[in-house]
Amino acid sequence: VIWYPHTGIIPGTLDVFGKLQNLGKRLYLVTNNSTISAEQYCKRITTNGLNIKPDQIINTAKVISWYLKKIKFSDLALVIASSAFRQVLINDGFKIIPEERITIMNEDPRSTVKHIEDDPAIRAVIVDFSFYFDWGKMALSINCLKRKDVFYFCGCKDDWIMYNYEKKVIGSGPLIDIINKQSGRTPKEFAKPSKNLKNYILDTCGVKDPNRCLFIGDKMNTDMQFAALCGFKKLFVGTGADTINDAKLENEYPDFYIPSLAMLQPLIDLLKNKSVK
Secondary structure, three states: OOOOOOOOOOOOOHHHHHHHHHOOOOEEEEEEEEOOOHHHHHHHHHHOOOOOHHHEOOOOOHHHHHHHHHHHOOOOEEEEOOHHHHHHHOOOOOOOOHHHOOOOOOOOOHHHHHHHHOOOOEEEEEEEOOOOOOHHHHHHHHHHHHOOEEEEOOOOOOOOOEEOOOOOEOHHHHHHHHHHHHHOOHHHHHOOOOOHHHHHHHHHHOOOOOOOOOEEEHHHHHHHHHHHHHHEEEEEEOOEEEEEEEHOOOHOOOOOOOOOOOHHHHHHHHHHHHOOO
Protein backbone atom coordinates (compact mmCIF):
# COMPACT_ATOMS: atom_id res chain seq x y z
CA VAL A 1 0.00 0.00 0.00
CA ILE A 2 2.79 2.45 0.91
CA TRP A 3 5.83 1.59 -1.19
CA TYR A 4 7.59 -0.85 -3.46
CA PRO A 5 10.98 -2.02 -2.11
CA HIS A 6 12.67 -1.27 -5.43
CA THR A 7 11.13 2.05 -6.45
CA GLY A 8 10.06 3.65 -3.15
CA ILE A 9 6.92 5.44 -1.97
CA ILE A 10 3.79 5.01 -4.08
CA PRO A 11 2.80 8.57 -5.13
CA GLY A 12 0.06 10.20 -3.05
CA THR A 13 -0.11 7.49 -0.38
CA LEU A 14 1.49 9.41 2.47
CA ASP A 15 -0.50 12.53 1.59
CA VAL A 16 -3.71 10.57 2.18
CA PHE A 17 -2.50 9.23 5.52
CA GLY A 18 -1.40 12.69 6.56
CA LYS A 19 -4.81 14.16 5.76
CA LEU A 20 -6.52 11.41 7.77
CA GLN A 21 -4.30 12.10 10.77
CA ASN A 22 -5.03 15.81 10.49
CA LEU A 23 -8.72 14.97 10.69
CA GLY A 24 -8.04 13.31 14.04
CA LYS A 25 -8.09 9.73 12.80
CA ARG A 26 -5.82 7.24 14.60
CA LEU A 27 -3.44 5.65 12.14
CA TYR A 28 -1.62 2.32 12.49
CA LEU A 29 0.52 0.69 9.83
CA VAL A 30 0.13 -3.09 10.00
CA THR A 31 2.79 -4.96 8.07
CA ASN A 32 4.05 -8.52 7.69
CA ASN A 33 7.47 -7.02 6.95
CA SER A 34 9.87 -7.07 9.92
CA THR A 35 13.05 -6.72 7.87
CA ILE A 36 13.38 -3.10 8.99
CA SER A 37 12.84 -1.79 12.51
CA ALA A 38 9.87 0.35 13.53
CA GLU A 39 12.32 3.23 14.02
CA GLN A 40 13.72 2.82 10.50
CA TYR A 41 10.18 2.55 9.16
CA CYS A 42 9.24 5.83 10.82
CA LYS A 43 12.39 7.57 9.62
CA ARG A 44 11.74 6.56 6.04
CA ILE A 45 8.12 7.71 6.22
CA THR A 46 8.86 10.95 8.12
CA THR A 47 11.52 11.85 5.56
CA ASN A 48 8.76 11.70 2.96
CA GLY A 49 6.44 14.01 4.88
CA LEU A 50 4.29 11.89 7.21
CA ASN A 51 4.74 12.27 10.97
CA ILE A 52 4.46 8.83 12.56
CA LYS A 53 5.82 7.21 15.72
CA PRO A 54 7.19 3.68 16.33
CA ASP A 55 4.16 2.64 18.40
CA GLN A 56 2.04 3.17 15.27
CA ILE A 57 3.98 0.45 13.46
CA ILE A 58 2.66 -3.08 13.99
CA ASN A 59 4.82 -5.90 12.62
CA THR A 60 5.29 -9.61 13.20
CA ALA A 61 8.30 -9.17 15.50
CA LYS A 62 6.31 -6.95 17.87
CA VAL A 63 3.34 -9.30 17.93
CA ILE A 64 5.42 -12.41 18.63
CA SER A 65 7.34 -10.59 21.38
CA TRP A 66 4.02 -9.51 22.91
CA TYR A 67 2.82 -13.12 22.91
CA LEU A 68 6.07 -14.45 24.42
CA LYS A 69 5.59 -12.00 27.28
CA LYS A 70 2.00 -13.14 27.76
CA ILE A 71 3.04 -16.79 28.12
CA LYS A 72 6.09 -15.77 30.21
CA PHE A 73 8.53 -17.54 27.92
CA SER A 74 12.05 -17.42 29.37
CA ASP A 75 13.93 -20.22 27.60
CA LEU A 76 16.19 -20.25 24.55
CA ALA A 77 14.69 -19.65 21.09
CA LEU A 78 15.90 -20.51 17.61
CA VAL A 79 14.97 -17.57 15.39
CA ILE A 80 15.12 -17.63 11.59
CA ALA A 81 14.40 -14.02 10.73
CA SER A 82 15.96 -10.72 9.74
CA SER A 83 18.42 -8.95 12.02
CA ALA A 84 15.78 -6.28 12.73
CA PHE A 85 13.29 -8.95 13.84
CA ARG A 86 15.87 -10.66 16.04
CA GLN A 87 16.82 -7.34 17.62
CA VAL A 88 13.23 -6.74 18.77
CA LEU A 89 13.33 -9.98 20.75
CA ILE A 90 16.79 -9.21 22.15
CA ASN A 91 15.70 -5.71 23.20
CA ASP A 92 12.69 -7.22 24.97
CA GLY A 93 14.95 -9.50 26.99
CA PHE A 94 14.50 -12.83 25.23
CA LYS A 95 17.36 -15.29 24.77
CA ILE A 96 17.97 -16.33 21.18
CA ILE A 97 20.70 -18.41 19.57
CA PRO A 98 23.42 -16.18 18.02
CA GLU A 99 23.35 -16.02 14.24
CA GLU A 100 26.88 -17.45 13.96
CA ARG A 101 25.80 -20.55 15.91
CA ILE A 102 23.17 -21.46 13.30
CA THR A 103 25.12 -20.42 10.20
CA ILE A 104 27.18 -23.05 8.40
CA MET A 105 30.44 -21.38 7.37
CA ASN A 106 32.09 -24.31 5.55
CA GLU A 107 31.17 -27.58 3.87
CA ASP A 108 32.97 -29.94 6.23
CA PRO A 109 30.53 -32.80 7.05
CA ARG A 110 31.59 -33.12 10.70
CA SER A 111 31.22 -29.41 11.36
CA THR A 112 27.88 -29.35 9.53
CA VAL A 113 26.38 -32.06 11.74
CA LYS A 114 27.08 -29.97 14.86
CA HIS A 115 25.01 -27.14 13.41
CA ILE A 116 21.92 -29.19 12.61
CA GLU A 117 21.68 -31.56 15.58
CA ASP A 118 18.80 -31.00 18.00
CA ASP A 119 19.71 -28.81 20.96
CA PRO A 120 17.62 -29.67 24.06
CA ALA A 121 18.10 -26.10 25.33
CA ILE A 122 16.00 -24.77 22.45
CA ARG A 123 12.38 -24.50 23.59
CA ALA A 124 10.95 -22.40 20.75
CA VAL A 125 11.41 -22.16 16.99
CA ILE A 126 10.42 -18.81 15.48
CA VAL A 127 10.38 -18.31 11.71
CA ASP A 128 9.81 -15.20 9.62
CA PHE A 129 11.23 -13.80 6.39
CA SER A 130 15.03 -14.00 6.30
CA PHE A 131 17.55 -13.15 3.60
CA TYR A 132 19.57 -16.13 4.90
CA PHE A 133 16.88 -18.81 5.09
CA ASP A 134 19.17 -21.74 4.25
CA TRP A 135 19.34 -25.53 4.46
CA GLY A 136 21.23 -25.61 7.76
CA LYS A 137 18.71 -23.44 9.63
CA MET A 138 15.80 -25.42 8.18
CA ALA A 139 17.39 -28.74 9.14
CA LEU A 140 18.06 -27.58 12.70
CA SER A 141 14.48 -26.28 13.02
CA ILE A 142 13.03 -29.57 11.82
CA ASN A 143 15.17 -31.55 14.26
CA CYS A 144 14.19 -29.34 17.21
CA LEU A 145 10.50 -29.44 16.31
CA LYS A 146 10.44 -33.21 16.56
CA ARG A 147 10.18 -32.56 20.30
CA LYS A 148 6.50 -31.83 20.85
CA ASP A 149 7.18 -29.53 23.82
CA VAL A 150 9.01 -27.04 21.59
CA PHE A 151 6.90 -24.00 20.72
CA TYR A 152 6.58 -23.22 17.01
CA PHE A 153 5.77 -19.62 16.03
CA CYS A 154 5.50 -18.15 12.56
CA GLY A 155 5.55 -14.54 11.39
CA CYS A 156 5.52 -13.57 7.73
CA LYS A 157 4.76 -16.52 5.48
CA ASP A 158 3.72 -14.71 2.31
CA ASP A 159 4.17 -16.81 -0.82
CA TRP A 160 5.15 -13.76 -2.86
CA ILE A 161 6.74 -10.39 -2.16
CA MET A 162 5.92 -7.41 -4.37
CA TYR A 163 9.04 -5.40 -5.23
CA ASN A 164 7.76 -3.29 -8.10
CA TYR A 165 4.46 -2.74 -9.85
CA GLU A 166 3.43 -6.07 -11.42
CA LYS A 167 6.73 -7.67 -10.29
CA LYS A 168 7.03 -10.15 -7.45
CA VAL A 169 9.53 -12.63 -6.04
CA ILE A 170 9.16 -15.74 -3.87
CA GLY A 171 8.59 -15.06 -0.17
CA SER A 172 9.21 -17.06 2.98
CA GLY A 173 5.97 -19.08 2.75
CA PRO A 174 7.20 -21.95 0.56
CA LEU A 175 10.31 -22.37 2.75
CA ILE A 176 8.26 -22.44 5.95
CA ASP A 177 5.97 -25.00 4.29
CA ILE A 178 8.98 -27.33 3.98
CA ILE A 179 9.66 -27.05 7.73
CA ASN A 180 5.99 -27.72 8.45
CA LYS A 181 5.85 -30.78 6.22
CA GLN A 182 9.11 -32.36 7.36
CA SER A 183 8.55 -31.69 11.08
CA GLY A 184 4.87 -32.61 11.05
CA ARG A 185 4.15 -29.42 12.98
CA THR A 186 1.80 -26.51 12.37
CA PRO A 187 3.02 -23.16 13.67
CA LYS A 188 1.03 -20.67 15.71
CA GLU A 189 0.69 -17.74 13.30
CA PHE A 190 1.16 -14.04 14.02
CA ALA A 191 1.02 -12.27 10.65
CA LYS A 192 -1.97 -11.12 8.65
CA PRO A 193 -4.55 -12.74 8.65
CA SER A 194 -4.00 -14.46 12.03
CA LYS A 195 -6.16 -14.42 15.16
CA ASN A 196 -3.08 -13.65 17.25
CA LEU A 197 -2.52 -10.42 15.32
CA LYS A 198 -6.20 -9.58 15.81
CA ASN A 199 -5.83 -10.14 19.57
CA TYR A 200 -2.72 -7.93 19.63
CA ILE A 201 -4.52 -5.06 17.91
CA LEU A 202 -7.60 -5.31 20.10
CA ASP A 203 -5.36 -5.48 23.19
CA THR A 204 -3.03 -2.59 22.37
CA CYS A 205 -4.78 -0.18 19.98
CA GLY A 206 -7.87 0.72 22.00
CA VAL A 207 -10.38 -0.53 19.44
CA LYS A 208 -13.88 -0.09 20.86
CA ASP A 209 -16.02 -0.53 17.76
CA PRO A 210 -14.36 -2.61 14.98
CA ASN A 211 -17.04 -1.54 12.53
CA ARG A 212 -15.72 2.03 12.72
CA CYS A 213 -12.21 0.92 11.72
CA LEU A 214 -11.17 1.08 8.07
CA PHE A 215 -8.50 -1.41 7.05
CA ILE A 216 -6.68 -0.52 3.83
CA GLY A 217 -4.78 -3.21 1.96
CA ASP A 218 -3.67 -4.52 -1.42
CA LYS A 219 -3.72 -8.30 -0.88
CA MET A 220 -6.82 -10.46 -0.77
CA ASN A 221 -5.54 -13.44 1.22
CA THR A 222 -3.85 -11.33 3.90
CA ASP A 223 -5.30 -7.82 4.13
CA MET A 224 -8.92 -8.40 3.17
CA GLN A 225 -9.18 -11.70 5.06
CA PHE A 226 -7.65 -10.10 8.14
CA ALA A 227 -10.02 -7.13 8.02
CA ALA A 228 -12.96 -9.53 7.77
CA LEU A 229 -11.66 -11.53 10.74
CA CYS A 230 -11.51 -8.37 12.85
CA GLY A 231 -14.86 -7.01 11.72
CA PHE A 232 -13.23 -3.94 10.13
CA LYS A 233 -14.47 -2.15 7.01
CA LYS A 234 -12.33 -3.19 4.03
CA LEU A 235 -10.81 -0.86 1.44
CA PHE A 236 -8.91 -2.63 -1.34
CA VAL A 237 -6.27 -0.65 -3.22
CA GLY A 238 -5.24 -1.83 -6.68
CA THR A 239 -1.53 -0.98 -6.52
CA GLY A 240 -0.32 -4.36 -5.22
CA ALA A 241 0.15 -7.90 -6.49
CA ASP A 242 -3.60 -8.64 -6.48
CA THR A 243 -6.40 -7.13 -8.53
CA ILE A 244 -10.03 -6.69 -7.57
CA ASN A 245 -10.81 -9.77 -9.69
CA ASP A 246 -8.65 -11.94 -7.43
CA ALA A 247 -11.29 -11.87 -4.69
CA LYS A 248 -12.55 -15.47 -4.58
CA LEU A 249 -13.71 -16.07 -1.02
CA GLU A 250 -16.59 -14.28 0.70
CA ASN A 251 -14.25 -12.76 3.31
CA GLU A 252 -12.00 -11.35 0.57
CA TYR A 253 -14.57 -9.12 -1.11
CA PRO A 254 -13.92 -5.52 -0.03
CA ASP A 255 -16.49 -3.01 1.08
CA PHE A 256 -14.75 -0.37 -1.02
CA TYR A 257 -12.32 -0.42 -3.93
CA ILE A 258 -10.04 2.24 -5.35
CA PRO A 259 -7.32 1.80 -8.02
CA SER A 260 -4.89 4.07 -6.17
CA LEU A 261 -4.92 5.45 -2.64
CA ALA A 262 -4.04 8.90 -4.00
CA MET A 263 -7.53 9.04 -5.49
CA LEU A 264 -8.94 9.40 -1.97
CA GLN A 265 -7.48 12.89 -1.57
CA PRO A 266 -10.36 14.82 -3.19
CA LEU A 267 -12.91 12.90 -1.12
CA ILE A 268 -11.04 13.61 2.12
CA ASP A 269 -10.76 17.29 1.20
CA LEU A 270 -14.50 17.37 0.53
CA LEU A 271 -15.24 15.85 3.95
CA LYS A 272 -12.88 18.31 5.60
CA ASN A 273 -14.54 21.30 3.92
CA LYS A 274 -17.99 20.07 4.97
CA SER A 275 -16.87 19.67 8.58
CA VAL A 276 -15.47 23.20 8.57
CA LYS A 277 -18.76 24.60 7.31
